[in-house]
Amino acid sequence: MTSEKRDYRDTLFLPKTDFPMRAGLPKKEPEWLAHWNKIGLFERLREQSKGRKQYILHDGPPYANGHIHMGTALNKILKDIVNRSHQMLGYDAHYVPGWDCHGLPIEWKVEEEFRGKGRSKDEVSGPEFRTRCREYASEWLDVQREEFKRLGVVGEWDNPYKTMNFQSEADICGELLKIAKTGQLYRGSKPIMWSPVEQTALAEAEVEYADRKATQIYVKFPVRPMTGTKSLLPVTADGAPNIVDMTMFDGASVVIWTTTPWTIPANRAVSYALNIRCGLYEVTELEESDFSPWSKVGDKLIVADNLWENVAKAGLIKSAKRLRTVSSYFYEDALLDHPLKSMEGAEGKYDYPVPMLCGDHVTADAGTGFVHTAPSHGEDDYVVWISNQKKLEALGIAPVVPMTLDDAGCYTEVMPTRFQGLDVIRTSGKKRGQDGKANPEVLKALVECGNLLARGMLTLRDAHSWRSKAPVIRRATPQWFISMSKGGLRDKAVAEIEKTKFWPDRGRNRIGTMVADRPDWLISRQRNWGVPITLMVGPNGELHTERDDADAINTRILAAVEKVGVDGWFETPLEDFMPDSNDGWSKVTDILDVWFDSGSTHAFCLKRRDDLKDRADLYLEGSDQHRGWFQSSLLESCAVYGEAPYDGVLTHGFVVDEKGLKMSKSLGNTMSPEDISKQYGAEIMRIWTASSDWANDLKIGREIIQTNVDAYRKLRNTLRYMIGALDGYDEADAVDYNDMPALEKWVLHRLAEITTEHEAAVRNHDHKKIFSTLFNFCTVDLSAFYFDIRKDALYCDPLNSTRRRACRTVIDEVFQRLTTWLAPIMCFTMEEVWQARHPSEDGSVHMELFRDAPDGWLNADIAAKMETVRDFRTQASEAIEPLRKDKVIKSSLEASVTAPATEALTSALSALGITRQETYANPADPSDTLADYLIVSECTLSEKAADVSVADLKEAGWTKCERSWKYFKPNAAVGEGEITPRDAAAVKAFESGA
């Protein structure tokens, strides 16, 4: 024997592949996108799944303005994972993305553009303005489309739905007409922020708060005579009955305080709060003053106790006597006179009784403890007025919200002639934005009536238009509402919510309470870029939908909009739609709340398109959409079709930074999808999405991304190893299940197990479970266990040994499943991996279906026994570890393990067929030794052994096989030398070219 040892490396069957270890995702991903585009993947998927049961995830439309952010990226990736998963589960998951195109933000941007060109809003015609809005939306839509595609999202990008398609706009109009026809639509009014200078409605965001000098006044509301007595609880301290003679309020007044005197003529009520202690005061002495005070000795005033001093000071009252506490016994029944009832020229318009209403908005911070309530001129006033409908009805007071101001902010004919035409704010001239004639005239009238208690000036912060900087007023305007009750909409919606499946389940509760509590749906907006409310109103306020020729009229309207879009309504004269009996009829010029647009997507997308079923399986959006799209869609659909447009609703949380704080530019903790794609690849974002818990807020940050990058590498390498191990594998080499070693059967058992878990998780949208299950399978079961053990057989067994072929048979099965299971998540890399195994010009892993596990793979018995073996394997590793640390042994192959022959272990081994002792030489023998499992060279079980012990085989004089590096005792008698009999057989086969 020479001292030179032969190098057996070339006789080994090492994994062989060109598949790169490093992905280069930022560069590679766009190439795959181009490839899929070239082979028409989406179309091929549709073609392939024709006739299958549809799974429709209906897209919630993003707003076509600005770049996408992490939230929108997350949303689209989640949708994509859901779609791809269901497609591969065997559905036809046809996904049509959509966009929301109308609305205020775009309107603002376009206005700004025109202003930049020196053209004010008035100088631009409606059609020109809207045309530009349309272009603007279109431009951003294109940008976002590319950004979404870059994330790997597959869908019908060439034919998305858009709320601004002419057909969509017509369909949206049609939906509203249907609602009008069923009587669920009504006209009411509501105060909104209005800038008289620009004569336009303003959104909260169009308003800035600045100081304004205001006239503040204290006003007396005389109490109407009351009769009788009231017995109150509790009784007084001395036990005497607490009886109030209500006539003591004769001549008394409730005092209010306001900084907007011009709203007094519109007063309808006085609001109070039960938790504010109030008293009835009788003035006994007045301050000496140059002015003659408006209050008189003997005046009885009702004011909050803690504010009495302020009021007295303002009214120049030196002293007063507190007569008694005033509380609900009074408020409930008291009716007041309007303070202007007796003014000259009142025309009887202030004869109505002014009730007292309980309101949450009343505080004792300032004023008198009582709030003047003009439902036309304040949100709180409006709410308290509308929500007290019952009390008003009982009093015989119609709960109308009078429209007291016109567009220019001048009193209308609702007011007495004396006030008509007076302006609240000057809208032109040098004093533009300053007080107009209304305030002084109201003050004058109040003095005439003797109901002005005090007046003064005050500086307060109030809303101003951010364009003109002029003050903004609150003004009631006619508005359109969809009634929650008239057609039973609320009940219907609540019932549908009960029937809907929610992920997570708490979503049902959230949207349920919102719908149950919500007021009627205000759908009109005084804006330009939107779908018109295509209604015509008759001389008596009747709707054209109530007319006999309504259908013909509607047909004309819808045809016009379908032809040229919304301008078909705005630019067409009424006569064209309503040729007959149109005297006194007028077109409504308002547009629809954009939520009505998106709430109708199910109508103009799902129901309109023949290739989509009418009702979606799933709506999937962020949790903010409980009050948004989920709700608007539900209400719209229930109002028109009497049912929800979806079977299921999934809500995900918001993307927050690694500390759980929301992302904001000011915090500097934002991340953009684009940056992540460029630096790491969209795949990393997809893994992040899949591994996060969408039911809560999703954290992202550097460390989290790095974790996902690491996970990606591990998976990529695992797949790469399989590709290498399968080099040259042909299915003809496959070994029958029954001929496989237990280890292979166990892997197949795991595949069967995961198959079941996986399908359940897909149906439950539990992607993080899928990802963690598969990731752990790769690291724990495959990499650290199965592959580690099988390296020996794979590299060293004779090429055609049963054991080696069985291993490759199983790896092929694992590969098929792993790639398909991961494909919905890692759509780029799984394609790359798939193509490396199955090169094809036009093939794709995304055309594959998830494969069932054949009966018989699932084998709980093998699983349990294998568990025992693995436990033992861990014990052996623990025992070897100290020797490695002490440098006694390096490779575990140098070790010989001796362990107690426990019943559990020996029976597991015999059940699993891990029985062979001798160094394997028969290529047809599929069995393993226990040493193979431990990756040691010898393992013996002994009844005598007390615990697991390890011996050094070098020390014992064993020979290291030059081929497999295992230690063995050559049997010179049969010619064994430097390699084991197994290796000798393998080399012989190799050299003979087998």
Add this chain to the structure above:
RNA sequence: AGGCCGGUAGCUCAGCUGGUUAGAGCGCGCCCCUGAUAAGGGCGAGGUCGGAAGUUCAAGUCUUCUUCGGCCUACCA
């Protein structure tokens, strides 16, 4: 301010209807391999479950309070 929801190791997640010393993977530390090599393997150290009180024989799991965070209360989408 109100409504809804969430807070388990450095990170991502498991922990079913309350019941053994709270789990996994990653990361980290140490070690091995050098025939998956900008790979692979082994061992190990890390939480008392945001905090407090309570119910119970027993609480991460139920109740209350509290703290931190998120979403919603817009003529924003």
